[in-house]
Amino acid sequence: MPGVGVLYDYFRAADDAAAVKLMADLDGGPVVTADGRPGVDAIDLKGIDPGVTLGQLVSLARGVAWQAGLVGEQLLCSGDPDGPWLTSLDDATRDTLASITAAQLPELSARWGQTEELAWDGPLPADQMLPVIEAVAALARRARDAGEHLYCWCCL
Template sequence: MGVFYEYYRAADRAAAIVQPEHSRDVADASLGVPEFDVVVTKGIDPVVVLGQLVAFAGQVDYAVGLVGIVELYPPPEGAPRSDEEWDALPEDSPYREGPGIMELSAQTRDMLAGVDDARLPMLAEQWAAIEEFSHFTDDDDGYMLSLTKDLVGLARRARENGQLLYCWCCL
């Protein structure tokens, strides 16, 4: 198993964290889960793997803080502050295994949204060559280009609508 990451756009933080325990990929009106514009990934974490795509897109050097993440859920102000508090958490606490929701910076959105369509194949090729993808075999089916296009498209739609990008993750 791995960690699943769902990138989506939302009008604001309140909209982004509605029903945080539910996937962003499945709308369910009976549970109050709205329909999100989402790109589902496995193993594409926002800090390292997506961060490298953002660096390539913006033609800047990669740095750990490049994506500019703000943790929204579980709320940072309620996080355990000591070993004793961690040990006292119930097994199903989101602080233990998630889910988690993060807001990505406007700069991240804009770097992705600003990629010229003509650069997308080269961008996907650069991204596919990072160390974190070294265990993948040949990309004959064009998955990396498709994923790159999906993430850039999501960023463009977010920018056009005055929204930010968010990441929902779950083990």
């Protein structure tokens, strides 16, 4: 499974100011908690960073080779050297994730589970990443449909 020790929560918000305000309201995060947070639509994707690991999924969904910068990110705020950090993801990434169909899920799960970032201890079972893809695609669809954007909270 993905790298241990780095936490990533993905969530949607109306704009950068709303995302930064949420971080302030949460004293820096995390966004996802065991009891949930009213009014916050977020998922916990421990070890799945936006630029590389999630970027691999985006490249597979687009049918293009992964490259640095494929997922556009902008740092909005950061804490101390160990985090937390808040980045916005570009809307092209949101829209790619939102466009993933049920028919694509099995192949995407199988292929994504073979990437170096996820298969560091050997290829994952073909269906292991299905719930992750379903969750991130659903979050992206809700963000797109609401005219909102995707954000990533990260902390060591």
